[in-house]
Amino acid sequence: MKLTSLYAAPLSVLLVVSGASAQNAQQYGANPTLPEPQRGLLPDMTVPEPAEWGDQLPTVPDGYAITAIATDLKVPRQTLVLPNGDILVAEGSGGNAPRLKPKDFIAGYIKSQGTTSVESGNRLTLLRDENGDGRYEQSVFAENLNAPYGLALVDNNLYVANQDAVVRFDYEEGQTEANGPPEEITKLPSEINHHWTKAMTASADGDFLYVGIGSNSNITERGMAAEVNRAEVWEIDTETGMRRSYATGLRNPTALTIQPDTDQLWAVVNERDELGPNLVPDYLTTVQEDGFYGWPYSYWGQHVDPRVRPQNADKVESAIAPDYGLGSHVAPLGLAFSIAEMGDEFAEGVFIGEHGSWNRNDPVGYKVVFVPFSNGEPDGDPIDFVSGFLTDDSRTRGRPVGVTIDPDGALIIADDLTNAVWRVTYEGNE
């Protein structure tokens, strides 16, 4: 749906329509081009309508194959591959942000056109390939959760980040159903929950959990008071449940993972909207302990966001620029480090699930990209790994969310529009 073209015509005299400035600006890497902020009277909104796959499949590179290993899920978001090869899928939708302004009623309706109408599952589904033939059976592992998103396994503890708390299940290898209701470890900020997803990963030694807590607004339009303890990554002690802010100023850290070898924490972050089609780049970054990444006062280091009042020059001064721009509005929601079993071309780097844009006339994202690394750092432009979600007539058949590596040499992708889990396998170049 093209809102701008629908309403811009009769108002064209009055509108400063934010033009389709199809800049081929360099949007990727450590130093993305940052154009001047722009916002017409209407924000750019293009929400591709859902479409069916029919007998088609997403596009993968030569030598790779893709299959849907689970369908008819209830809004799958993130997955976790268990030691025995079983896959857990967190299903659900959260958020209870009240609509405050007239705008919220209109924009909320438009955005809902691009999402599934399936109800939040609030459960974990277990996928098991009993005989190794690539076909997975589905069963429910746990129910009555509250918009579960982040998943982490440490020894016999299965941690689940609900939208309001981190909870723990006992887990034995091979188990197909939880023993009972989980134990609460730590409450998470959940009032309003504009950005409700609680991404989570465990430290390499398993002593800590890192939880991403998104901001409660695009850019403080729900007031500063709503942003206490938001736009942060928390570090939670798994023994005691004690928590502290590990890093701040990350607007919406939607996926966290630990880099093998270095044990460094990485995140993908969704940056602010309504500053134009090529601003602000969403990013991939190492998460520096006690680092401040700008939100809300500034973006990409010290670029001040004039929409925030009161301003804070000291905070802007201390803001760190992230490591690697992924392009504006692509909405990265999944992050996983690759392994050698994924094939030479995709062995060193990260896979990133991009949910796709709304705040842009030309949709971007709606695919899984691979960012190549060398010497443990991003090196080169993102490469399309799984695409074909968008159709030629700008509708969308799926929207990738979480991505996870299966140690057997496969990429697991949750898709919350198709309501399926995809599995991409390396077939080799025979």
Place this chain on the structure above:
Amino acid sequence: MKASSEHTYRRGLHPLHTVLLVGTLPLFAGAMLCDYAYSTSYHIQWATFASWLNVGGLVFTGLAFLCSIVGFFRAADRNLALMIYPALLLLTWILALVNALAHARDAWAMMPAGFALSIVVVLLAGTATWVGFSRLGTGVKS
């Protein structure tokens, strides 16, 4: 018996038209004051109030405009001067709509355009109300 072409005209504004017209000014003025409060306090609630008061003003102005058009076509002596009142209401409505879009920008992005437009809309709504009553009057049936 001679057929009469004389009608009994309602002089002045219809009570419903009156209610709609007099509602515009306090709603838009409220929006303007809330904008002022936001601009001095940075407290986001005022921006939210301003947005809704402006929407209320849009509804009242729009309906008053429809009444004014009906009134114009029912008037015995249509002339250009009678167009001024509906034209003022239409202009008020259009600028209030632009103001609504300005207010839909997040946080301080609505400033200073939102506040400036609110002031202009209040002046226009006040003028439209003044012209409406002075030309068409509060009137009684004759």
